[in-house]
Amino acid sequence: MSDHTPPREADNGHAADDAYRLIRDQILSGQRSAGAWLREGELAESIGVSRTPVREALRRLTAEGLVRHERNRGVQVQAWSIHDLDEIFSLRAVLEPWGCRLAATTGTIDVDALDALAHRMDEVAPDGRPTDVDELTELNNRFHRMILEASDNSRLAGVVSSVIQMPLVWRTFSRYSPDALRRSLVHHHELVAALAAPDPDWAESVMRSHVRAAWHSIRLRDGGDRASGPDLPDQVSATTGQPPL
Amino acid sequence: MSDHTPPREADNGHAADDAYRLIRDQILSGQRSAGAWLREGELAESIGVSRTPVREALRRLTAEGLVRHERNRGVQVQAWSIHDLDEIFSLRAVLEPWGCRLAATTGTIDVDALDALAHRMDEVAPDGRPTDVDELTELNNRFHRMILEASDNSRLAGVVSSVIQMPLVWRTFSRYSPDALRRSLVHHHELVAALAAPDPDWAESVMRSHVRAAWHSIRLRDGGDRASGPDLPDQVSATTGQPPL
């Protein structure tokens, strides 16, 4: 149909936004591995825009901590260590339970919608074995976001989502054992119950368990399932473009 | 000496950084009042650089929440309400005590340096009446930052400092009564003692008191001192360029 065929890639209509989304997705999905340099020129050409919107996208990603910017040298994908993981989850273990308590207190949450999300996650991961990790990740993020947005503290939601923007955390379920994943889904249903009650103490407590369980699952594959590969710093394979499931 | 006289304003050597600092200071000091539009062209001319670094500075400020960006319309200084204040302080009331506990646990804090800061604040504000609010603000920020940086969780420090970037919060002491300010300074000394002990429970508890006391001080001038002016949404006078002390 079109004659000038923009170098493929989803075109939303605004160059800077497109660049931001595309680069961000490439980082979160592991196509750009930690430490890799992001050249403005290369990105601009591959996206089909000039360097200006690319620079803007890279600044946003810098502010979000996904990439690291060195003056006159460029930006590279932020590398993370197990210490980063501990920082992130210890923060979540404080903020999410508190937000969950607030959500139960205000009582403004749409329990039915939350319950629907929990059930859809059951369907996507029958018996703890996900059929579509991306879908599951998306549903999980929406579940947690919905709770935090009901806390009536927009900064809390913003802070948490800014902190979990990291490939390993983002794709949490890649590292779950079936047992751990089943437990995670059960937690979700219990959270729905606690918020429906509503019982702030209960809700806070379940969320704390939920986050700390996730922490352990992602750290050391607690399920004892097939323990392949080395433990952590191996991240994703940079060639295939998709992280190992 | 120079013939082309850069329109004054501190020149650090890098246009984008200079623009960022200058605009940010103008917002935090109240020279740019809430809701005012920040025109790229005007800013570029006043700073003495082109629009490009100004745009970069504005994006950083957008990411930090100090300004609000509307596509094809520009950026305006973020307006805040008492609800924002509550969001910020309820978040601080969770995060800072926790960070203080962590700092006491790791025991990596430089207690002497912290004590020195507390004493310098006493000197700048004898008898609860500050002689230099800017100096006092700077010392206070360094005091709190030093504790959070000793928590061994860099994201925690980053999150807190990103959240307190707001004119009213930044210049907290402008709204303190002498009684409240004295109490705040006493808290600082007690924090030093708790961290020197070190007693995590004590440290956490004092910090919680400290933040919640600040919350009330800034909300309603709890000291009962000369209760002039309306209560909150009056922010700063946009004409004088300096907020009321």
Place this chain on the structure above:
DNA sequence: CGTAGAGAGATTGCATACAACCTGCCGTGT
């Protein structure tokens, strides 16, 4: 043989020109 230095290539930082878009005003038609 190793090291310091110069130079070329590549990349980012900044400035400027142009295009797209929004807003407010004015004129016209109903």
Place this chain on the structure above:
DNA sequence: ACACGGCAGGTTGTATGCAATCTCTCTACG
């Protein structure tokens, strides 16, 4: 009198050119 449409001014979004900086390599000298 009121509503619609278009035109003009101003502002942001994007592209492009040039300057500044960094890195890597090759060479010359100790």
